[in-house]
Structures are given as C-alpha cells and as structure tokens.
Amino acid sequence: MNRTSPVKFYQVGSLAVGNRLVDPVECSVQSDVERTNSLTSGHRACQGCGEALGARYALDAAMRATKNQLVAVNATGCLEVFSTPYPETSWRVPWLHSLFGNAPAVATGVSAALRAQGRTEVRVVGQGGDGGTVDIGFACLSGMFERNDDVLYICYDNEAYMNTGVQRSGATPPAARTMTTQAVGPEPGNAFGQGKDVPRIAMAHEIPYVATATVADLRDLEAKVTRAMDMRGARYLHVLVPCPLGWGAASCDTIRIARLATQSGLFPVFEAEHGEVVATTPIRRRVPVEEYLALQGRFAHLFRPTRRDDVIERLQAMADRNIERYRLCEEAS
Amino acid sequence: MDKPFAVTLDVGSSLANKTGSWRVERPVYVDLLSPCNNACPAGENVQAWLYAAEDGSYEQAWRTLMEDNPFPAVMGRVCYRPCETACNRGQLDEAVGINSVERFLGDHAIEHGWTVPVSAEPTGRHVLVVGAGPSGLSAAYHLRRLGHEVTVRDAGAAAGGMMRYGIPKYRLPREVLDAEISRITAMGVRIELAQEVTEVLTLLDRGEFDAVFLAVGAHVGKRAYIPAGEAARILDAVGVLHDVEDGQPPLLGRRVAVYGGGNTAIDVARTAKRLGAEEAVIVYRRTRERMPAHDSEVREALEEGVLMRWLATVKHADVGRLLVERMELDETGFPQPTGEVDELEADALVLALGQEADLSLLDGVVDVAMCDGAVQVDGTFMTGHAGLFAGGDMVPAERTVTVAIGHGKQAARNIDAWLRGATYVPSMKQPVVDKTQLNTWYYADAPHAVRPRLEAARRTTTFDEVVEGLDEDTALYEARRCMSCGNCFECDNCFGVCPDNAVIKLGQGLRYEIDYDFCKGCGICVQECPSGSIVMVPEPTERFTDLDLLKTVPTHRRPPIGDMADHSPNRDVRP
Numbered sequence: 001m002n003r004t005s006p007v008k009f010y011q012v013g014s015l016a017v018g019n020r021l022v023d024p025v026e027c028s029v030q031s032d033v034e035r036t037n038s039l040t041s042g043h044r045a046c047q048g049c050g051e052a053l054g055a056r057y058a059l060d061a062a063m064r065a066t067k068n069q070l071v072a073v074n075a076t077g078c079l080e081v082f083s084t085p086y087p088e089t090s091w092r093v094p095w096l097h098s099l100f101g102n103a104p105a106v107a108t109g110v111s112a113a114l115r116a117q118g119r120t121e122v123r124v125v126g127q128g129g130d131g132g133t134v135d136i137g138f139a140c141l142s143g144m145f146e147r148n149d150d151v152l153y154i155c156y157d158n159e160a161y162m163n164t165g166v167q168r169s170g171a172t173p174p175a176a177r178t179m180t181t182q183a184v185g186p187e188p189g190n191a192f193g194q195g196k197d198v199p200r201i202a203m204a205h206e207i208p209y210v211a212t213a214t215v216a217d218l219r220d221l222e223a224k225v226t227r228a229m230d231m232r233g234a235r236y237l238h239v240l241v242p243c244p245l246g247w248g249a250a251s252c253d254t255i256r257i258a259r260l261a262t263q264s265g266l267f268p269v270f271e272a273e274h275g276e277v278v279a280t281t282p283i284r285r286r287v288p289v290e291e292y293l294a295l296q297g298r299f300a301h302l303f304r305p306t307r308r309d310d311v312i313e314r315l316q317a318m319a320d321r322n323i324e325r326y327r328l329c330e331e332a333s
Numbered sequence: 334m335d336k337p338f339a340v341t342l343d344v345g346s347s348l349a350n351k352t353g354s355w356r357v358e359r360p361v362y363v364d365l366l367s368p369c370n371n372a373c374p375a376g377e378n379v380q381a382w383l384y385a386a387e388d389g390s391y392e393q394a395w396r397t398l399m400e401d402n403p404f405p406a407v408m409g410r411v412c413y414r415p416c417e418t419a420c421n422r423g424q425l426d427e428a429v430g431i432n433s434v435e436r437f438l439g440d441h442a443i444e445h446g447w448t449v450p451v452s453a454e455p456t457g458r459h460v461l462v463v464g465a466g467p468s469g470l471s472a473a474y475h476l477r478r479l480g481h482e483v484t485v486r487d488a489g490a491a492a493g494g495m496m497r498y499g500i501p502k503y504r505l506p507r508e509v510l511d512a513e514i515s516r517i518t519a520m521g522v523r524i525e526l527a528q529e530v531t532e533v534l535t536l537l538d539r540g541e542f543d544a545v546f547l548a549v550g551a552h553v554g555k556r557a558y559i560p561a562g563e564a565a566r567i568l569d570a571v572g573v574l575h576d577v578e579d580g581q582p583p584l585l586g587r588r589v590a591v592y593g594g595g596n597t598a599i600d601v602a603r604t605a606k607r608l609g610a611e612e613a614v615i616v617y618r619r620t621r622e623r624m625p626a627h628d629s630e631v632r633e634a635l636e637e638g639v640l641m642r643w644l645a646t647v648k649h650a651d652v653g654r655l656l657v658e659r660m661e662l663d664e665t666g667f668p669q670p671t672g673e674v675d676e677l678e679a680d681a682l683v684l685a686l687g688q689e690a691d692l693s694l695l696d697g698v699v700d701v702a703m704c705d706g707a708v709q710v711d712g713t714f715m716t717g718h719a720g721l722f723a724g725g726d727m728v729p730a731e732r733t734v735t736v737a738i739g740h741g742k743q744a745a746r747n748i749d750a751w752l753r754g755a756t757y758v759p760s761m762k763q764p765v766v767d768k769t770q771l772n773t774w775y776y777a778d779a780p781h782a783v784r785p786r787l788e789a790a791r792r793t794t795t796f797d798e799v800v801e802g803l804d805e806d807t808a809l810y811e812a813r814r815c816m817s818c819g820n821c822f823e824c825d826n827c828f829g830v831c832p833d834n835a836v837i838k839l840g841q842g843l844r845y846e847i848d849y850d851f852c853k854g855c856g857i858c859v860q861e862c863p864s865g866s867i868v869m870v871p872e873p874t875e876r877f878t879d880l881d882l883l884k885t886v887p888t889h890r891r892p893p894i895g896d897m898a899d900h901s902p903n904r905d906v907r908p
Contacts (some may be wrong), residue, residue, distance in 0.1 A: 011387065011813050011822065012863060013777030018825025020841060021388055021813070030829035033838050041834045041851035042347030047355065048855035053832040087342035088349060218829060246853075252856030252869075255830060259774065285774075 014219045029061045029222050030236075036063040036092055043090040044082040048251025050241035050258065051079055051156045054215045055127065058154050058239065059093055061222040066123045071096065071110055075103035075128025075137055078163040079156060100138040103128045104144040107151040110225035115150070123229060130171035131161045134198050138170075145234045152228045152235040155198065158243035166246040170196040173266070174318070175311050176298045178246070180230035183301035192314060198306040199272075202236040206275035209235040213269060215242070216259035220281055224271065241268050248297015260292035265319035268326040280326045289316045345589045352833060356854035358869045360827075360847055365770075365819025365865065366763040369431060372419035375402045375471075375739040377433055379416050380820050386434060386812040387822075392447060394812075395438045402738055403474040403517055404467065404496075406443055406509045409436020411500055412735045413627050421768045421818050425776065430803070430811045437808040443512045451520050453480030458752045461486065461542040463530045463694070466494020467734045468725025469548035470514065471741025472748070473522045474545075479749045483522045484542070488529040490579075494550050495726070496734060498575045499597070501604050516864075530693055537720055544720045544748050547695075547708070548741065551688040551726040557592075559682070562651040570601045570685035577604055586680025588612040590655055592647050593685030594624040599631060601683050602639045614640040614677065616647055618660050648674060650682050661665055690727040704729070713747035713757065714740065722748055770860035770865035775826065776816055821845070821866040827858035 009019050009271055018031025029035055038059035045052040063070055071094045074080045080097050083090040098106045107126030114122050126144075128137060133155035144151060157216040160178050161167040174192040177183040181190040202210045208231050213221040221239065228235040242249060242257040260282070261267035266289055269281035290312055293299040302308045323329055337344075359665035369379040378397060385394035398405050409432055420428035458481045462469045465487035473483045491497055492514050496505060518524055536542050554569035561567060568583060570593070576583050588607040591598045594617035602613040615634075617624060620643050624631060631654045635641070642657065646668075649656040655677045689706045698735060700717040702709040707729045714722045724740030726732045750757035821844050828838045828845055835847050835852035847858075 009810050009813055010777060011815065011817070012775045012824050015777060016824035016826045016863060017829030018823070020823040027825070028829065031825040033840075037834050040346070040348060041848070042350035042352060044350065044352070045832060047853040048857055051502070053830065053857075054835070056832070083347070088347045089346045090347035098763075118540075167639045170567070251853075252860040254832075254855070254857055255861050307883045 017218055028218055029064050030057060030218055035060045036233045037067070038063060038091065038192040039083060040090050040092055041240050042088070044085065045078065046243075046245050046251070048244045048254045049078075049082075050215050050254045051129065051158055052082070052144040053254070054156050054221075054239045054241040056193060057215065057218060057221050058083055058127075058225050058237070059125065061225035062123070062125055062152070062229055063093060065226045066121075069122045070094070071114075071122060071124050073098075073103050073107040073110055073124065074127045075126075075132030076100035076163075077129035077132050077157075077161075078158075079127065079129060081163055100132055102140055103132060103137055104140040104151070104153055107153065108144050108147070111150045115197050124151045125321060126151050128155060129162070130155060130157040130159060131163075131169045131292045133157075134170040134196050135328060138196075138198075141236075142201075142205070145202060145207050145236070148233045150232050150234070151312065152225075152237065154237045154239060156227075156241045158241050158246060160243070162243050162246040170194075171198070173315075175315060177248075177301060178298070188308075188311075189298070190299050199236070199238045199270075202238075203272045203275050203277075205234070207234040207236065208232070208274060209264055210238075210272040211236075211270065212238045212240070212267070214240040214262055214267060216255050216262060217269065217281065219255040220269065227271075246298070248300065249295055257295055260287060260295070263287045264292045265328055266292060266315070268322045268328060270326050277326065280328060282330060283323070283328045286329065289319050336769065351850045352853050353848075353850045356849075356852060357872050358520045358854045358856065359849065359852065359872050360854070360856065360867045361870050362821060362844065362847075362857050362866060363481070363819070363868050364763065364821075365517075365766045367818040367820065368419035368421055368767070369416035369429075369818075371762075372415040373401075374415065374690075374733070374740075375408070376448065376742060377401045377416075380815065380817055382438070383429070383434065383812045383815040384817060384822060386438065386808070386817065389809060391438060391441050392445075395442045395447060396449075398435065398438060399579040401742060403436050403449075403471060404513050404734075404738060405498060406439025406513055406886070407467075407505060408735065408738070409433065409439045409475070409486075410505050410509070411496070413629075413733055415735075421766070421771060422776075422814060422816055424768050425773050425816075426778070429814045429816075430529070433803045434808050434812050437803045437805075439513070440509070443509065447476075448516060449478070449520055451477055452482070455480060455482075456480040456752065458482065458543040459484065459541070460752075461530075461536060461545045461749060462548065463487075463533070463545065464494060464548035464550055464725070465492035465526070466548055466725060466737065467496055467513075467526055468550070468737035468741040469494065469546065469846055470517055470522075470745075471738040472546045472548065472724065472745045473741075474517045474520070475742050475745030476748060477517075477520050477522050479745065481749065481752070485522060485524045486528040486530050487526055488502060489565050490527055492524050492526065494548075495552070495737075498552070498578050498871055499571065499600070500734075501574065501577070501607075503603070503607065504600075508692050511868045529694075533694055533721065534698055534718070537718075544722065544821045545750055546714075546741075546748060547689060547716075547721065547723040548725040548737070549692075549694065549727055550737075551690040551732060553689045553691050554684060555687040555689055556568070557684065559592075559647055559650055559684075562652055564652045565650040566652075566681040567650055568681060570597045570683050571688055573601055573683055574604065582608050584681075585610055586612070588678060588679045589681050589683060590614045590616055590647070590679035591683045591685055592616050593687070594619065595685060595687065596626045596627055596630055597688070598685035599634045599639070602687055603634055603637060606637055606639060606681070612640065613638075614642055614679065616642045616645050616655075616657060616677070618644065618646045619662065620644060623666065644668060644674075644676070646670070647682065650679075653678060655679050655682060688726070688732075692727065711782045713751070714744035715747065715751070720751070763819070766865050770864050771816060771818060772861055772865075773816070775824065775861075775863040817864045817866075821862075821867050822864060824863060826861050826863060826866060830857050830861045832857065 018027045039056045074097045111124045168180045175189040177189045211224040242254045244251045271279040367380040382394040382397040414432045416431045417428040462485040554571040589610045591602045605613040644660040645657045659673040708723045724744045725737040747757045828836045835848040
C-alpha cells in the first residue's frame, strides 16, 4: 500500500470503544477481550447502571496500567451493596470494604502497609459514591489529600444517596428532586447555592492530579486513570455516572445523559495538576441544558405542569459559567 | 468447618446470579438495508463493498461489487449516483463519495488485471443476447457466471451500445470501456458484431438457443416537425454522437443550437464545443428546474460555457438562423406560447428530443405486447412469448446505464430460473435504515486537512478525465466515511458499554453475541450502537417465541446528541 501520505481517518475515530481498523494496542482497554472485567456479571445493580459501568471502566484501566498489581478499597454505597451480597462477590480484584465514611483512610492504611512491606509496585485505589466521598467520607478524603498519600481516589458521582432511596447529597444539583428535596413550593427541588464542587476542593489541596470524567467518554476516562497510575501521591478522579433510578431516566439513556451533561457544559471535563487546570475536553456539539434536563424525571417539574423558564435559565447560567471558566468551547485545550 | 470466626458460607461469585431473568425486552443483532443499497438500480451491495474497502481489501471489495455489476470502472464515471442522494451521511455532513470509490476499485482492477472465474457447472443451455449494450452485456455476464453458454449479437461495429455511442469520450474513456468488456468475453461470452438479428422466433424455434434476451436499447432519435428552409441544417443528437464515435464528426458550424432538455442535449452541446463550435446554445421549452437532464451535467455544461435558452421553442429553422418563440409557464407548470418571437443565430440545429427503440426485429411476433414504443415484460422480464426476455431502454423504465445493468442482472437470474423450470424468488428485503436509527455521535468528523483535496477529487467534472480519480489514500478515507447503516462494523461499542458484561466479543469478522444469562435488557447497547445494528424486541414468551417476527417490530430510538440543535460549539444556545 502507498504509505507516502497515510490518511489517519477511521470511521469512528477514537469515539467508539474499539475499531476493527485500528491496531489493538491503540484500542481502549474495554475493547480487549482479555480485559479484567473487574466488576463481573451477575451484580445486582439496576438496569443501565452508570456506576457499575464507570467502576469497570476505571478499574480495568487501572489493572492494565499496574499490570494487575492493584488493591481496591470501597466505601459503603450502591457499588458495595450491589456487588457483594454475602457470600457472593462480583469483584475480580483484591477488594476491601470497611465503613461508609472511612474509605480514603483505609486506602491510606493499605498503601502504608504495602510500603512497610516494600511492595510499592502494588497500587491502591479508593472508591466510593458521592455520598461517601463528598459528605460522609470528606474529612478522611481531605486528610488523605493533605498528607499526599499514595492513593488514587475515584468518586463515582450519581448526585444523591441512591442506595438508601435517593436522598440529597452535597453533589446533588440545584432544582433536582430527591426524596429530601421534593418538587414543591416556589423553589422546588434542591436549593441553589449549596453543595460542594469536590474536584475544585481537591485542586485547592494542590495534590499532584485531579481530573473529571464521565461514562460517556471511555477513552478519556481510561487515559486519565492510566495517567493517574503513572504518578505517585494523592490523586483524585471524579466520574459522572448517571443513575436511571434516581434520576428518573430510561435505562438505555445512561451514556446519552452523561454525554449531554458534558455537551451542555453542566459537567466540565478537565485535568489539573498541583492545583492548576492543565487540560479540558472541549464541547463537540453544544446543546442547551434543556436537552439534558428533559430526559430526567428529577427535573420534570421544570417542564410540567408549568414551565419554569426562570429555573432553567439559572441552570443554563451555571453551564455557561463552566464553559467560560474551563474554556469548553475553544478549539483545543 | 474450618472457616474464620463469624464466616459461615464459602465465598461465591456473582456469576451464580443469572440477572437475565430481570429482562422484559432483549437486544438482538440485525442486518438492515442501507439506503445506498436500496437506491442502487443495479442492486449493488454498496455497504458491503465499502466495508471491505475500508481495511484496504480492494480485491474483496471489487469482487463483492462484481457480484452485481460487471462495470465498476464505467459506473464510477457515468452513474448518476442515486446511492449518494440516499446516503445518510449526506444529512450529517456530506454524502460518502461512493461513486469515486467505485471508480477507484474499477480502475484498480483493470490495472491489476483481475478477472472473474466461471466456477458454475456448465448447464449445457445456450442463451442469445441481442444487443451488446449495458443491459445485454450485464445479462451475458451473469448468465455466464451461472454456467450458461452465452452469445451476444449486436448490429454495431463495436460492443458497448449507448456506453460507446451515446456517452461521449470525455465522460467515459474507451480504454476503460474496452477493458471491462474484454473481461466479459474472457469469461467465455461470445460477442458477434455487425450481426443484425431479425428473426428472433426462428432462432428460438429451431432450438439454436434455449432463451433469448432482447436488449437493443433506444437508438432512434425522436423527430419533431419543425418548419425549415431548404438549406437549413438539422441533425439528430443520437446520430451526431454516433458519428463522432465513428471518427466522422459532422460539420456543425460556428454556432450550434441544440433543441431539448435531457442528458443527450447536454452531451451534444458539450461535444459541439469540443468539435470547435464557438457557441453552443441549448433551447428548452421549460425552466432549468424542470429540465430532465441531471443537475451535475447542467452545471458542468454551464461551467464549460454552454449557453441556455430557457422557456423557448424553435418555430422555424433557416440557414444561419432560427426563429425562437418565448414561452411562459401556466399555473400547472406547462409551457404556453406567448407569440413573442426572437431570432437566434445558428449554423446547425441538433434535435435531442428523446430516443425510441427500433423494435422492427419483433415485427410479426404476435404474442409480444408493446406500448408507447416499448416492449411490455412481466416481473421476470419475460415478454408474452415464452423464453423471450427483454430489458434495458427498450422496456418501460428510467433510461440510464445503471438501470440497464440492473435489468441485465435481474433478467439473467430469471432466465436462469426459467431454464431450470423454476421461479426466481428474490431474497426478502430488510427494512431500510434512516438517519434516526443511527447514533451519529460516534462517527468521526472529517479532518479538515484532507477535505480540500477530497472535494477536488469528488468533483464531477470528469471532463477529458481532467479530474483524476481518487488515489489510494483518498479512496480509503472516503470508504471509511461510510457509516455502515444497519450493518455491524465491529466498533466494540456494545461490548464496551454493557454494564453487565453481557456482550461476548467473538473476534474479528465474527461480530458479537448477547449473553442472555446476564443481559438485564437495559438497552444501552442499542442506544449506543452507531450503525443501528441492534434492536430491542419484546422478550419471547411461551406463547410467542418467533424472534424473527419480533425483529420486525419497529423500535423507537432517540435522536443523537445535538441533532435538535446547531452543531457549532460556539453557537449561543439561549433564546
């Protein structure tokens, strides 16, 4: 074949999971039949669970990056409950669960123990939902950051306490309906101006690496996990994982909704090192927030019985602020 | 019982928990009909040969193409590309340059001398094909591949029919045509030239041939009465093109008027320019929008400086000048005379008012029905006379090379079945995939660096073959723009996006399988399949188990991201 000016163009580029035209070494971990399947079949997550998907994506990538030398420490939450109903387990990685609020501290301990044994090639991942990370485990997480412990902590953010029945967390977005923020009164759903932006709080600790990702962009998520496993010290990855049950969305729309979250600007995807943003994933096809909101029952009260343009505009303003802050509409990051 | 304190059960895997029982709907892989395949008059499996071309398997691509059409290099130059009009990618950015890739494959095959083997057992049957045009040669090719003896007879001095005598050289170089015809004769098809067939039935009745396929085309220019002075020079378009091909171009003079609005009118006007005419004017009684000529040809003609006189009819022809009456469209869109008459200088007037078939070879054949100068055939291309088939321009259909080639293929299949005493049953058509069934998010945007080069190559001005065909890189690029509508192209999305690891990857070329033990029926694989090759169907029940029937249930799919809005990231999305 004439290779003088090869055209590097593939039907689906790197947007799809794999591609028969691309060299296997350039394909995603998930396209590999030999992938670990860290979280294997038979788990009891709901149909279309974003968290189950995100956890497998992240841990499979971490397993490849560490040549299978990995220990995972899990906080209490959906991910723990649906994967380990006694005596079954879905985990195909060494896996530890202690309490709801102490996963970062336990991960620190595992890391310290391995170091004491001289087994520094074994790496540690701490993981939990937004409840265990943003609220209940937050003190432990902040301590882990402050000490710069050699742990990658991954938060699978589904924006509420889904395991216990959809209660508001510090990661629940404004206007969203949860069991504890009902869609009643003049300002229905979760209040504006509250909640925590943990990626930015993590950046404020000036730890080596902070990144956000979603289940809608597999290659980006895998690249970030791989990059994090190349580094030592405290690292934080915040992954948006839509929850069909808690968000009132169709189970088939999990990835689509995550994609809309990024394309609307509501969920900025970026990387930061030592407190500074070093890269952002630009928006490819910008959409109004309405396209994202309309697919979710937790925002249904913004459209029915009366349309709440005022609230939708406030959410749009949040998206616009993100777009400006992270320069999401610029060609290259 | 030597378990640790407080542990009473052995550790088990969740694989014991068959979550497939949760399911009420299940994903099923399908192969649907891509719009390009559906639109192709020659019945090409466009999606399949583009798929082969995408990884550089050009020979396989060409062989897939040759299953349906023995003239890829010709097609890649003269086809009007209904496939590209139908292409779903046209609604995303720009249709895939299917025709350019076809031309690349056709030229590549000629360059490499690829041939088609005849592997079928000889049937001992002998079929006569009358007419060596696209339809006749296509039928001959397909009949030969099915193991029949084939003889083609043509009245002309060279094979090719309208491909040679109707399409000017600047659109179809004769080396290309000759190469593709000689590939057919190399398969054992006998072509007898300068042999006019008159007694069709005698040949059949004497048992010389077991079946006859008539494909004599439509070579006789339609005449119209135009009052003319004695010395006025009036010619017929088909004759002009034929004479040019024979190397005896007629004298047309400095200024040539062409009367008519079809593709032949355009061909003659462009040919006249090439023969040295300073001015070529097309006189047509309606407007450009209503012209039957294809848009690309009109555009090219205008680019070459051919003049157009819309809404005009020729009233009178005289030496050096024409009288032309201005027309007006009435409310039904029909041109009406206005009485205003202009003079138009023209040394010659060429009539391009359509063509008719010369059906004199059927004189006296009582059981063949004719209507409006065309032979009537049934769904199997058989005339009223058993064993006598007809196709191409002489039967009622759109008159293009591609349609004729398609007729040849379908007739061949029906003739083959008839000779075996059977009926040809075409395979059932799958539903056609439209854009809403695709998830276009996943298709990569065409890199800007390559586009200008491609656009130049994709241009239709194959004038004097000035614009080269695609080179290998651009052909590969163009093939890869195919979205593979309705047919799995192994992107691994279903394998990757399943939260339950319930998709099994079977390996290259083998696609995937759903593991129904664990599939919960969430439908993410269906939603995220770029090409719409997975559909959700109700779970079969004891009472209703026919999955094939379930697959025909229309499934709803949401439009891909950004389809409701402008794709530009910088667009202000607020009202």
